[in-house]
Amino acid sequence: VKKEMTEKNKKKVLTSTKINCSRCGKDYYVSFVADGHRNYFCEDCLKIMHHNRKKGVVKKIFDSQKKTTFFEFVCDVCDNFRKAIYDPQKINGQIYCKECLNQKKADDRKKTRKNTVIIKKSEKD
Numbered sequence: 854v855k856k857e858m859t860e861k862n863k864k865k866v867l868t869s870t871k872i873n874c875s876r877c878g879k880d881y882y883v884s885f886v887a888d889g890h891r892n893y894f895c896e897d898c899l900k901i902m903h904h905n906r907k908k909g910v911v912k913k914i915f916d917s918q919k920k921t922t923f924f925e926f927v928c929d930v931c932d933n934f935r936k937a938i939y940d941p942q943k944i945n946g947q948i949y950c951k952e953c954l955n956q957k958k959a960d961d962r963k964k965t966r967k968n969t970v971i972i973k974k975s976e977k978d
């Protein structure tokens with residue numbers, strides 16, 4: 854058992870290459886051989902970069918199996934990647950998911966209440 858362990862460890866050392874992440878500068882070990890001719894990024898940065906690429910874009914996708922259209926986007930407020938059946942609303946160029954839009958509406962209502970002299974009116978929406 855001990856011998857096996859050593860051999861496994863040896864293999865791991867041989868196949869992993871230390872890279873320096875071009876984005877955050879962190880040392881990171883990858884299982885492929887780096888050729889040194891391109892930029893390398895650690896897993897965390899790759900995730901962030903992938904996520905950021907999707908930001909600001911609402912992708913309309915047609916599901917031919919379900920015969921429905923859905924939307925893929927990253928909400929600018931909660932920063933979550935969403936798949937939704939609704940086209941998200943854009944306010945000042947920012948994409949809002951349903952939850953954040955509801956939250957914004959609630960916050961706006963609170964703000965207007967604070968800033969205005971109390972005028973009683975019924976709110977229906």
Ligand SMILES: [Zn+2]
Binds near residue numbers: 874875897
């Ligand atoms: Zn990184």
Ligand SMILES: [Zn+2]
Binds near residue numbers: 931932949951
């Ligand atoms: Zn959101």
